[in-house]
Amino acid sequence: MPEINLELISRVEQFYFREARILDNRQFNQWLTLLTEDIRYTIPSRHVPQPDLQKKETEAFLSVEQELSQGLETPYRDEDFLILSIRAMRAFKSNSWTDSPPARTRRFVSNIEVLASEQPGCFEVFSNLMVSYSRHQQDNFFYTAQRKDLIKPEEESFKIAKREVILDWNVITAPSLSIFF
């Protein structure tokens, strides 16, 4: 198992900062090169369940998991490389009305935590994400999310093999979850 030391953590951080810059600069084709071709990209949906009284007085009573779509319940997004590529390429078309004129986005990535993974040579990475999204004149929104990634070392850098995005809303107060988180 590769050692998780400060040098590795710093390289992972740099990778995430670069990813954020690429997305904010709308270089979506470059972003695709940061993904493995078998990537699974998911955003579970979230709701307020009835509290499970069997679990009261334990941490399970408040677990985030029970608020997220599981198994066959419909997530917000569940995508592979093909769908992500369609999204990326579409943005560059002149009649892609949600991206033309494009949104002004700014991503802030923090709370990066690098953990060993069961997948040999890979790492699990938690990070928090805040995105400022501004369109047209004054359509301004903020997204906050946790990301749970599986990253794979590749040459000098990494590739994202899996990403799960946990959003922090019940009713979504932004017009779309179509952006890359």
Added chain:
Amino acid sequence: MSIPMDFSQWVSDDGSHIHRRIFTDPALYELEKQHIFAKTWVYMGHESQIEKSGDFITSYIAETPVIVSRAGDQSIHVSINSCSHRGVPVCRADQGNTRRFVCPYHNWTFNNKGDLVSIPQERKVCNKPDKSQLGLKKVPRVESYKGLIFACMDEQVESLTDYLGDMTWYLDCLFDRFEGGVEILGSPHKWLINCNWKLPVENHLGDVGHGPYLHGSLLQGTPAVTELEQFGHNVVPKPGHGLSVRLMPDGTPAEQCMLGMDGLAGMDPEVNAYLQESHKKVSARLGEVRSRLKPLCYSVYPNLSFLWPNMTLRTSHPRGPGQTEFWSWFVIEKDAPAHIKEKLRMNYTMMFGPGGLLEGEDSEAWSEQYKGSNIDFTDDRTFYYGLGQGEAGPHPEMPGSVGSCFDEHYAREFYLQWRQRLEQGVNHHA
């Protein structure tokens, strides 16, 4: 703005001219809640969401929150989610299972029929409040059609089947297609759109005219567009309701008539085999004509919609004239194998729901429509709804009034219904 009694300035007599203010005026909005949402059948949810006794979901009638619950005797109840004591909502979850709704403030407790069962403070006071009069306010009428639960605040309303009229012939294409029925998996996807609630409804009533253009980056030049222009019809099964379908000609191969076939999921061999297999049973259940029918979009007056290729039900909950809380669900054959359910839902999540590509474009157009309506100096410039005026008529194979795929009669009829309801309501109260 004061509301003149003459409603023809809002919607012209033939429905071809619509005033911008009907999308933005706060006074008209209040009238809509009073005379439309309190008088018509409003969609609450699907029976598969509350199968067991004690199951409940929450929903809305316009801005009023309700609890839809299944009682111990299997009956379905719709109650307004506001405590009889001081009004605090007694249910704070989106869905779940419970025998009791306990109000957080003073713990008055209600059962899943909405009846008040206990007042904790009662034992220390002399008077005995009559609990039978202090239940949650009930929505008096609740009826289902093929699993779709509707409720109405007006006790006198016609039966749900009469209300739906010939819309049922088209609803059956999905809701009666499978022996075991359909189901909804998970809680609704909910998001805010800065648009008037009528725009999403109008869109799903039959506005396929925007498809190749607003959605040009995805749909332009695809076979779906050619097929629409060749075989598409806009149908008004009953004024107020509307839909758009493709009726494939006799002898069309089954693969071109199947459910949910306009998305990527159908390219998966397993999904394709499932769709072919399930299509074989359609004509025995629904008849030969409906085995060639490929619906696109539906709206049931006032605010329920459905998209066939992406298998999604949706409701447009008003939040003031300029905001809508849009809810959307994926619907699937209940007896379909688990891996098919998981694969087929891609047609929904990729294109619709808050993360969907087509949905994002629709939401954008609807909120831009609000911006363009909510301006001054244009009251003399009504919106033109006259495309295809006078064309629609009966059809040999399908019920309702049938027009070409770009005929806007669905919208003219919807807004004429809107006008009639408000006109009647206002004049009745005057």
